[in-house]
Amino acid sequence: MENEFDMDCRCYCGVHCVLKTSWTDENPGQIFLGCSNYRDGGGFNYFDWIDPPIPNRKKSTFLSLLRRDESSKVRPHRIENKWEFVEREMQMLRVDVDRLELERQSLEENLRTLEQKYKFIMYVLIAVVCYSVGRSIVS
Structure with missing residues (x-):
């Protein structure tokens, strides 16, 4: 413990x-x-x-496992095995959450990069338009 x-x-x-x-x-x-x-x-x-x-999800899973065994004699070793199964499932879910968090961070970084490229392209486009308008006025 x-x-x-x-x-x-x-x-x-x-x-x-x-x-x-x-x-x-x-x-x-x-x-x-x-x-x-x-x-x-x-x-x-x-x-x-x-x-x-x-946690509520773990509690409801545990209770459903207990109720499933209520019709027969409750076997503590079976409950422990089911509890271990729930623990392993929770561990796998934590791994998935960690993986998704890393993926989210990567997507946010990609979004920031794309936003910077977009701003750069807009500045270049504005410069080209200003240059073109300036040349047409002078000519």
């Missing part, structure tokens, strides 16, 4: 916090520290997120 957390963390009730995983629709699969008495009806509902927030 990227984030550091205090394993000596204690709830407001004084009990050591434990690592838990949220399975709510809002935070599926997110790890947090929580009061170990919470499920027993005790504790103070203390929690502290360990994982960063999940």
